[in-house]
Amino acid sequence: MTYTLHTIQPEGEVLSSTQTAAPSLQALQDIVGGYIQTVPRFNTYKGSRCIVYVNEEGRMQNLPFNQTATDLWLEQDELIAQPLVGNVVVICADQHLLDKL
Numbered sequence: 001m002t003y004t005l006h007t008i009q010p011e012g013e014v015l016s017s018t019q020t021a022a023p024s025l026q027a028l029q030d031i032v033g034g035y036i037q038t039v040p041r042f043n044t045y046k047g048s049r050c051i052v053y054v055n056e057e058g059r060m061q062n063l064p065f066n067q068t069a070t071d072l073w074l075e076q077d078e079l080i081a082q083p084l085v086g087n088v089v090v091i092c093a094d095q096h097l098l099d100k101l
Contacts (some may be wrong), residue, residue, distance in 0.1 A: 001020060001093075001094075001097060002018055002019070002020055002092070002093065003018070003019050003020075003021070003022060003023065003091055003093045003097065004016060004018045004048070004091070004092040005017050005019070005023060005089060005090070005091055005092075006089070006090040006091075006092070006100075007026055007031055007045055007088070007089050007090075008064070008066060008067065008068050008072075008087070008088040008090065009087055009088075010063070010064040010066045010085070010086060011024070011064075011096060012067065012068045013020065014068070019025065019029060022097070022100060022101060023091065028053055028089060028101060031053075031087055031089045032053060032055040032058070032087050032089060033055050033058075033061075033063070033086060033087065034055040034056060034057055034058070034061070035055065035056040035057065036052065036053040036054070036055070036056060036089075037054055037055070037056035037082065038051065038053060039052040039053065039054055039073060039088070040071075041076055041077040041095075042072070042073045042076055042077070042090075043076060044061040044076065045072065045090045045092055048092040048093075049092065049093070049094070049095050049098060050090050050091055050092045050093075050098070051090075051091050051101055052069075052073075052088060052089070052090050052091075053084070053088070053089045053091075054069075054084055054085070054086060054087075054088050054089075055086045055087070058081055058084075058085040058086040058091070059082065059085055060064075061086075063085040063086030063093070065069075065083055065084075065085055066083070066084045066085055066086060066087075067083075069084040069088035069094050070076070070083040070084045085098075
């Protein structure tokens with residue numbers, strides 16, 4: 001049972017790590033800098049199943065535009081309403097593990 005976390009930063013850098021336990025709510029909030037919100041219809045990353053989180057209040061806080069993450073989301077959903085901002089955390093794992101998050 002492994003989880004791979006990818007943090008896509010606004011400037012395009014991607015930080016990745018692997019862990020054996022699911023990330024805690026606090027860890028996810030620390031990565032995005034606030035309350036988390038799931039990104040709908042962003043279900044795969046580099047061929048792996050995933051769940052994606054952003055800062056729920058990122059636009060209100062004027063976090064910087066995240067071109068890399070927005071482009072990846074557009075590849076899966078051409079009808080996105082708004083661009084992604086701030087750090088975006090992508091968690092890849094087997095579907096049964098993602099269902100527990």
